[in-house]
Amino acid sequence: MSDLKSDFARHISSEFNEELEELCADLMKMGGLAERQVRLAVQCQESFDSALVEQIRSAENSVNAWEIRIDELVESVIARRQPTASDLRLVLVVSKIVRDLERAGDEANKVALMAQQAHEAGRNSTVGMVEVRAIGEQVIRLLGDSLTSFARLDVDMALDIARRDKEVDRIYQSALRSLATFMIEDPREIGHVLNVMWVLRALERVGDHATNIAEHVIYLVKGTDVRHLSVTNVEETLKNS
Amino acid sequence: MSDLKSDFARHISSEFNEELEELCADLMKMGGLAERQVRLAVQCQESFDSALVEQIRSAENSVNAWEIRIDELVESVIARRQPTASDLRLVLVVSKIVRDLERAGDEANKVALMAQQAHEAGRNSTVGMVEVRAIGEQVIRLLGDSLTSFARLDVDMALDIARRDKEVDRIYQSALRSLATFMIEDPREIGHVLNVMWVLRALERVGDHATNIAEHVIYLVKGTDVRHLSVTNVEETLKNS
Numbered sequence: 065m066s067d068l069k070s071d072f073a074r075h076i077s078s079e080f081n082e083e084l085e086e087l088c089a090d091l092m093k094m095g096g097l098a099e100r101q102v103r104l105a106v107q108c109q110e111s112f113d114s115a116l117v118e119q120i121r122s123a124e125n126s127v128n129a130w131e132i133r134i135d136e137l138v139e140s141v142i143a144r145r146q147p148t149a150s151d152l153r154l155v156l157v158v159s160k161i162v163r164d165l166e167r168a169g170d171e172a173n174k175v176a177l178m179a180q181q182a183h184e185a186g187r188n189s190t191v192g193m194v195e196v197r198a199i200g201e202q203v204i205r206l207l208g209d210s211l212t213s214f215a216r217l218d219v220d221m222a223l224d225i226a227r228r229d230k231e232v233d234r235i236y237q238s239a240l241r242s243l244a245t246f247m248i249e250d251p252r253e254i255g256h257v258l259n260v261m262w263v264l265r266a267l268e269r270v271g272d273h274a275t276n277i278a279e280h281v282i283y284l285v286k287g288t289d290v291r292h293l294s295v296t297n298v299e300e301t302l303k304n305s
Numbered sequence: 306m307s308d309l310k311s312d313f314a315r316h317i318s319s320e321f322n323e324e325l326e327e328l329c330a331d332l333m334k335m336g337g338l339a340e341r342q343v344r345l346a347v348q349c350q351e352s353f354d355s356a357l358v359e360q361i362r363s364a365e366n367s368v369n370a371w372e373i374r375i376d377e378l379v380e381s382v383i384a385r386r387q388p389t390a391s392d393l394r395l396v397l398v399v400s401k402i403v404r405d406l407e408r409a410g411d412e413a414n415k416v417a418l419m420a421q422q423a424h425e426a427g428r429n430s431t432v433g434m435v436e437v438r439a440i441g442e443q444v445i446r447l448l449g450d451s452l453t454s455f456a457r458l459d460v461d462m463a464l465d466i467a468r469r470d471k472e473v474d475r476i477y478q479s480a481l482r483s484l485a486t487f488m489i490e491d492p493r494e495i496g497h498v499l500n501v502m503w504v505l506r507a508l509e510r511v512g513d514h515a516t517n518i519a520e521h522v523i524y525l526v527k528g529t530d531v532r533h534l535s536v537t538n539v540e541e542t543l544k545n546s
Binding site: 128131132135136138139142143146148149152153156159160163244247248251254255258261265289291292 | 369372373376377379380383384387389390393394397400401404485488489492495496499502506530532533
């Protein structure tokens with residue numbers, strides 16, 4: 065971690081450093097918006113409000129605009145500054161994280177859309193809401209923490225995110241099983257339960273994006289590509305690096 | 306299109322040009338593997354064969370290894386060659402496409418896993434198989450064509466992919482509706498139908514990744530970022546560009 069930080073310190077007070085800082089600050093702003101999108105979407109599931117849907121849509125537009133803007137900045141920083149080593153890696157990782165944030169926002173949008181559909185169909189069943197709230201809260205925290213791990217270049221925090229996401233996956237799988245059983249017992253609820261399943265699926269994906277971001281942070285700091293490794297393997301790999 | 310091609314022609318016979326060509330060739334190899342993964346996964350749904358599952362898993366490992374290798378190449382090309390303008394754009398687009406290919410492969414893996422689960426549960430219902438085959442064939446073609454549109458820098462082909470993916474989305478939504486109706490009529494089939502729904506969902510996502518790749522191709526050739534625009538808007542934007 066200290067290597068990377070001292071690398072960045074090299075540029076202090078230079079224009080280049082300001083540009084890198086701007087890039088990271090933009091990414092954090094975009095991340096804050098995506099996180100807000102997910103939070104509002106879960107809120108929408110708990111109690112529907114069309115004003116919330118509007119806010120989510122407007123955040124979605126901003127997130128999309130940020131994605132394009134940050135990608136342009138990435139291209140322009142590389143073209144003008146010709147970064148190498150850890151600076152280049154930072155810039156490339158930012159362009160990867162941007163994609164995951166945009167996708168997390170997309171999932172939030174789907175969750176809001178499904179709340180709207182349920183509302184319009186006049187459904188007010190609370191089946192599955194405990195699971196939506198539980199998984200929703202966890203992935204919102206995962207997404208926020210993944211951004212913090214980037215801001216602090218905190219590998220331990222990033223590793224912890226991958227671990228916690230495994231737990232979310234377990235809760236998600238068990239929720240799907242009990243919802244399927246519920247469907248069989250009460251087929252009148254099939255429409256509602258399907259809707260809840262798609263919501264849980266979208267939220268679970270947000271957790272995956274948080275984990276992707278955490279993996280990019282580990283790569284950025286350690287220079288080790290940990291995508292496609294299990295959590296245990298990642299810990300082993302880092303121990304030996 | 307001609308601009309980009311003449312830009313690349315500038316480097317002919319230079320080492321840099323060879324590296325760019327290697328990068329594109331690697332991407333096409335990875336794409337071929339991801340496409341094969343999806344094809345085998347759909348085959349697995351039609352008639353289960355554990356040897357196929359093994360092949361898919363092995364392709365998955367190769368696809369993951371390619372993702373890391375190509376990303377490393379992207380970093381090394383930028384660091385050593387300091388590309389600008391359309392060369393830089395090409396390299397950055399390759400690193401974006403790689404991600405979509407890897408995700409498409411992930412979806413194929415899920416489809417194979419669900420075929421295995423259905424097989425192990427002793428299910429042999431054919432409900433939904435027409436839809437799985439229809440959507441499967443379409444997204445396999447979309448993915449293949451998205452790679453061809455990249456290889457040929459063919460914007461018209463890329464635009465057509467976005468259009469065809471909209472059609473896949475319509476078929477998918479209508480399949481979900483009829484499957485939900487089927488569940489209500491025959492609750493004993495709930496487990497099987499849920500499995501089919503997840504399969505369709507995964508295949509539909511493959512179509513989305515093909516569209517993302519097509520959008521990257523349009524950006525590469527036209528310099529216009531068409532992500533987050535509807536097909537009609539993209540056509541308008543390109544007409545005016």
